[in-house]
Amino acid sequence: MRITGYRTLTTVQHWGRPVGDANGVIAEGVTEVPVVLVETDSGLTGVGLGPHEGIERVFAAIEGEDPRAVASLYDRMLDRVFKSGHAGGVFGTIGALDTALWDLKAKAAGEPLWRTLGARTNAVPAYASALDMGLAADELEAVYQRYAERGFTAAKLKGGLDVEEDRRRLELVRDVLRDASPGVRPALMLDANESWSRKQAVRHVAELERGLDLTWVEEPVRRWDADGLAAVGRGVRAAVATGENLTGLEQYRPLLAAGAVDVVQAGAVWGVTHFLRVSVLAHAHDLPVSPVGSQPNPLAHAAAAVPNHLVCELQNLDQPFGLDVDVEVADGAVVLGERPGIGVEVDEAAIAAHRASGDWRAPAGPHVRPGHAGRRLVPLLRP
Incomplete structure (x- = not known):
């Protein structure tokens, strides 16, 4: 071939x-x-x-x-x-x-990729993640209720602009998950997407931790700031998660050497081989790994096969237009199917006929860093 x-x-x-x-x-x-x-x-x-x-x-x-x-x-x-x-x-x-x-x-x-890679099971533990910064309280509740109905007991919210607003939103999602799974203590994470300085990060998270138990805080400062990430880790109880925007093992090494990361992440868009190599590096440091990305996420196949996988991000319960994916979401897990390969079939004709468009890099979107990020002196509900 x-x-x-x-x-x-x-x-x-x-x-x-x-x-x-x-x-x-x-x-x-x-x-x-x-x-x-x-x-x-x-x-x-x-x-x-x-x-x-x-x-x-x-x-x-x-x-x-x-x-x-x-x-x-x-x-x-x-x-x-x-x-x-x-x-x-x-x-x-x-x-x-x-x-x-x-x-x-x-x-x-x-055979499916998870089997080719040597996984023993096709059920990959996942957490709910709705990229939810723009949602009002009722919308936030409705989105996470859908996840709760699929058995999710862990969720990651976007935040970082207002500590009291973050507290209200985290408590709301905690209650949604707890009500759907009585007797289970939900795991909550907060993702600041590199929007804080070191001191801002510690003050913000420490304030939240007065009444909430955060499993991790994600990208509290810039992705390459090994000293800053380590300082945040020392200043809060929550674990520090980072890595989704790192490209290559050489970018992870300084963070691991500084003890700056507790949960090692890798972005789905960087590919399967990258994730496998990051997982080995993390495993050598006795650290868990967690893939980051939307549906469909091919890294779920690789996550099923590595010994130090912790949990996989699930940003959406629906698939992109024109993609048929052999996967189910149930019991708080991504359940991979038996279709050979990564399980994705593409309807090229339907996609070609579909006129919709979108751009992550739109000026108001999350892929454009605001000029005042990390320099906010008062709370803002929007950047």
Whole structure:
């Protein structure tokens, strides 16, 4: 089997609600979902999820190769763009192609990826995460009620702009989860998305911890600030989680060396091989790993196979338009199916006919950092 070509397309996720964080909110709740399809001479097509930036240059590293040599091809892609390969867009393109190669490897074996990777079970523990910064109280309650009905007892909320508002929202979600699962103590997490300074982070979280038990606080300061993350970890009871925006093991090493992270995260868009390598690095430091991303999340297959997986983020209970995913969500877990590969089938014709569009990088959205982030002296309900 040899790789012969690729196709790219972009579909959308209809969230049905505003989505965002402390940096910004997409009010219309429609975002793009880029897809990469890798073609082979065997007739099998691999599906990858992630950006297309610089794909012509990256694809040249794998064209004509056997897609089953995934680990070697991943390194070939990094080598081909070694001066820009660890930048966001290009690293994401490598991740999308890498996921498509893993999809092909499992399809060639006639089995789901979780089985190819050696997992013993297809049920992956998950937590609810609704990108909920733009939701009013009644909307917030309705969204997490849907999760609670699927057996979720853990949730991560967006926050960081107003401590009393964060307290009210965390308490509301705690009560929703607790009422749906009597006798179970819900796990609550707060994600600040790099919006605080070190002192702001400690003061904000310490105030919340006077009445709440937070499992972790996520990205309290900038992603590369090893000393700052370690200082936050010393100043609060909650664990510190970070890593979703790190691209490459060399970016994790300073954080691990400084004892700056308690829960090691990896973004779904960076690919399966990246997650597997991050998991090994975290395991060597006796740390748990947690994949971050929306549905469908191919990293759930890899999470099922690593010994130190803690819990997987689930941002939406619905799938992007035109994607059929062999997965169920039940009993607080992502239950992977038996369809070969990552379990994603793409309706290209339907996607081509669908006119909707969305952009995570819209000026008011969460992917654009406000100029005053980390320098707020008074509470703000919106950035």
